[in-house]
């Protein structure tokens with residue numbers, strides 16, 4: 001059984017369809033990416049999953065049961081405004097837990113053991129403006145992960161980073177994902193990033209979004225720099241680019 005099943009989701013804004021019969025599955029402990037043109041409806045899909053936006057029709061099942069009956073199953077890392085500039089790293093990291101009703105002291109106790117893994121040990125008292133872009137994103141990701149929800153929704157987490165920092169973050173997240181095996185749904189525009197990280201990739205059409213292709217990534221793990229030169233990597237990259245560029249015409 002899938003961890004998450006999206007079945008024939010439809011959503012319009014002011015009569016304009018944004019999601020059209022959208023269906024996809026995410027398995028338990030699977031890393032799944034969504035690739036698609038800008039404005040196609042990827043973030044809207046996440047808004048439906050977090051419960052922020054009711055669908056016009058269709059359903060979302062988690063562990064086979066309707067999502068509406070079991071809120072709070074997803075931890076969401078939004079595309080923008082991930083950190084509050086006036087809160088220190090520690091207080092940004094505890095924010096999601098605090099919003100969920102966990103006392104600050106207890107929230108700090110849960111964040112503490114993760115600081116090292118997230119490369120933030122020693123920076124607990126720094127403000128976001130004092131951090132590098134990669135550290136800011138790791139703080140936002142730490143805040144998401146520490147909530148211990150069953151599924152992580154990551155919306156373009158590395159989009160604003162320079163190419164080198166982004167490559168480092170991809171390697172880093174692959175390593176920690178190997179260790180924790182979270183169930184992840186990642187939105188990205190980066191074809192190579194999606195292949196490097198994922199078990200499966202869904203390609204969305206331009207608006208209204210529907211799934212035009214689902215690609216299994218059968219590359220061995222752990223993935224390393226050598227993964228990028230694996231012939232299977234190149235084959236999948238070509239297949240994805242052809243689909244994306246074909247869809248844009």
Ligand SMILES: Nc1ncnc2c1ncn2[C@@H]1O[C@H](COP(=O)(O)OP(=O)(O)OP(=O)(O)O)[C@@H](O)[C@H]1O
Nearest residue numbers: 013014018036037038039040041042043044045207
């Ligand atoms: N609250 C809203 N009201 C009206 N239209 C909206 C609303 N939210 C999104 N849209 C429209 O829905 C479409 C899809 O937006 P969405 O943010 O889901 O796209 P996306 O695929 O995530 O884009 P990007 O890759 O650029 O982030 C866009 O045309 C957007 O203008």
